Amino acid sequence: MTTHGVPSLEEVTGARQELTVILPVRLLDVPNWPVGPFPFELGSRRTDAPTRSTYFAPASVRVLYGAPGNPRRWYLPLDVEQDGLHLLGMELLCAATARNPEYALAVMHLSVKRPLLPILRALAARRHTLVNEPLTGRLDPAGLLAGIADVRGSEAPFATAQPYTIAFITPTSQQTPALRSSLEEALPASADRWLWQLASRSTQEDYPLPPETAGEHLKDAVRISADWSALVLRHGTAFLGHRTDTGAGDFFEFAALHSRTVYLDALLLGALQRDHVDELTDELSAVFTSSPLARRVVALERNIAVFRSTYWRQHLTAHGAANDLLLAFQNQHRLPARFHDILAEAADYSRLVQTQESQQISGTLGVLTILGLPLGTALSILQVLDDHSLVHLLIALTLSVAATAGTLTTQYGRLVLSSLRGR
Numbered sequence: 093m094t095t096h097g098v099p100s101l102e103e104v105t106g107a108r109q110e111l112t113v114i115l116p117v118r119l120l121d122v123p124n125w126p127v128g129p130f131p132f133e134l135g136s137r138r139t140d141a142p143t144r145s146t147y148f149a150p151a152s153v154r155v156l157y158g159a160p161g162n163p164r165r166w167y168l169p170l171d172v173e174q175d176g177l178h179l180l181g182m183e184l185l186c187a188a189t190a191r192n193p194e195y196a197l198a199v200m201h202l203s204v205k206r207p208l209l210p211i212l213r214a215l216a217a218r219r220h221t222l223v224n225e226p227l228t229g230r231l232d233p234a235g236l237l238a239g240i241a242d243v244r245g246s247e248a249p250f251a252t253a254q255p256y257t258i259a260f261i262t263p264t265s266q267q268t269p270a271l272r273s274s275l276e277e278a279l280p281a282s283a284d285r286w287l288w289q290l291a292s293r294s295t296q297e298d299y300p301l302p303p304e305t306a307g308e309h310l311k312d313a314v315r316i317s318a319d320w321s322a323l324v325l326r327h328g329t330a331f332l333g334h335r336t337d338t339g340a341g342d343f344f345e346f347a348a349l350h351s352r353t354v355y356l357d358a359l360l361l362g363a364l365q366r367d368h369v370d371e372l373t374d375e376l377s378a379v380f381t382s383s384p385l386a387r388r389v390v391a392l393e394r395n396i397a398v399f400r401s402t403y404w405r406q407h408l409t410a411h412g413a414a415n416d417l418l419l420a421f422q423n424q425h426r427l428p429a430r431f432h433d434i435l436a437e438a439a440d441y442s443r444l445v446q447t448q449e450s451q452q453i454s455g456t457l458g459v460l461t462i463l464g465l466p467l468g469t470a471l472s473i474l475q476v477l478d479d480h481s482l483v484h485l486l487i488a489l490t491l492s493v494a495a496t497a498g499t500l501t502t503q504y505g506r507l508v509l510s511s512l513r514g515r
Contacts, residue, residue: 100296101209101289102222106261107337109204110348111177112356113215114256114363115233116187117241119196123184125166128157129357130181130201132349139353141165147354147414152405155364156185156357174230175223176206182236187364189371190395196241197363198233201352208261209289216254216293216327227255254327258359259290260351262320262333262344272334275318283321283334284310290330291323312423314416320347322355322413324420329359350413358414361405362421368399369427372434379441386445392438404431 131140141157148156158164164186172179183199204211210222227233234243263270269282288310289295301309314322320333331351337344372395379388405418422428 101207101286102213102295103207104209104267105205105207106267106333107264107339108260108262108333108344108348109208110260110352111202111204111208111211112258112260112352113200113202113227114258114360115198115200116244117184117196117198117233117237118244119184119186119194119241121240123166123168123240125168125184127163127166129165129353130167130169130183130199132352134345134349137349139349144354144357148357149405151402152357152361155403155405156361158186170236172230175226176204177211177226177231178203178205179231184241185360187367189368190398191371191375195367197360198237198241198243199356199360200227200231200233202231208259209293209295212257212259212290212293212328213295213298215257218294218298220297256359256363257293257328258331258351258356259328260331260348261290262337262347263335265336270332270334271336272318279321279334283332284313284323287313287321287323287330287332290332291325291328293328312420314413314420316347316413319343322417324359324417324424326424329417329421331355354414355417358418359421361403362418362425362427365403365405365422365427366425368403369425369430369434372396372399373430376434376437376441385441389438389441389445393442396434396438 128141129139129144131138133139137143141153145153145157156165165183167181167183169181170179180201180203182201185197185199187195187197189195211226214221214223214226237243265271269280270286271283272279284306285301288301292299310323312324314324316322316331319335320331322329322331331347333344333347372392375392375395379385379392
């Protein structure tokens with residue numbers, strides 16, 4: 093079946109198909125699982141935390157894998173098959189925020205032996221899907237995580253309406269729409285159409301991509317090499333090979349490993365950044381709703397500082413592709429612009445608090461002046477006259493109180509009292 097000359101992926105099974113599903117969950121207890129990311133193996137290479145730590149900057153390593161004595165990530169090897177899906181294992185990444193200390197991300201690693209796009213469409217809850225919900229029965233994450241984590245509903249904070257998916261597919265020799273005719277030739281337009289469908293989890297019927305804006309939608313595609321490309325969208329990422337996969341021993345084994353490990357980690361870091369920016373945005377909107385303004389602004393500035401020092405990275409590694417994927421994820425969610433707006437708005441609130449505090453200090457000094465000047469003048473006169481009469485002292489005090497009360501009724505006095513009022 094074709095649509096505008098581009099074969100549909102709904103009936104296509106690639107030579108190599110991998111699927112990673114990311115779900116927001118509420119962590120109930122620290123899992124009794126091995127600590128670290130899932131250690132996939134390829135030959136002598138084992139992608140455990142020490143190996144991946146050589147790929148990322150130290151700050152990113154602490155966020156993604158934790159530190160000695162403070163684990164943030166756990167994995168569990170599994171071997172579950174159902175309806176052409178093979179679950180290889182799961183991961184849990186602690187993603188706690190200031191307001192949601194139990195927040196975490198669950199990662200499911202699957203291999204797919206049937207057409208991949210219908211599964212992606214079902215996970216995206218598209219209409220008229222050819223398959224039922226794939227994560228049911230033995231693959232139901234709620235059952236797999238029972239007693240460890242609760243799978244969040246779409247109404248929960250930060251939860252997306254559907255799971256985030258990372259699809260990896262390489263073509264056979266017959267699947268020419270994805271193939272380069274030669275290494276010197278540019279990709280056919282059909283290859284980017286396939287890439288778009290996999291990342292958006294849609295067909296032309298679900299979302300007809302307008303030819304006038306197709307270039308804009310595809311401009312952030314990451315050309316990892318002549319062999320394969322990636323496209324990062326808001327709810328999914330896709331990796332697509334551009335030459336025939338020859339099977340065991342092919343480079344695409346290493347490419348699939350990268351998509352499940354370091355490239356997954358780049359996208360997980362982006363998801364952590366997105367969730368913290370969402371929380372900071374929500375916190376900004378509640379600055380004036382409760383508690384004294386100064387206290388709220390101090391807490392907000394502290395949370396911004398923690399986020400900035402812990403999570404906010406735009407340079408992830410010296411290796412370009414992972415950086416490109418992280419930047420593409422950030423751009424899809426407008427994270428740099430949103431964080432810039434957060435900093436600007438927080439600075440405005442900080443100046444407002446400083447102005448209020450300056451006004452209160454000035455008001456306090458004004459009250460001391462209004463109270464002290466008449467009283468000090470009266471006592472000074474009595475001292476100069478060497479008058480020790482109690483009656484005269486009481487008269488002086490009465491006159492100073494009257495002078496103070498009169499001063500408070502003036503425009504200056506009212507301004508001083510106004511500055512001392514509640515915020």
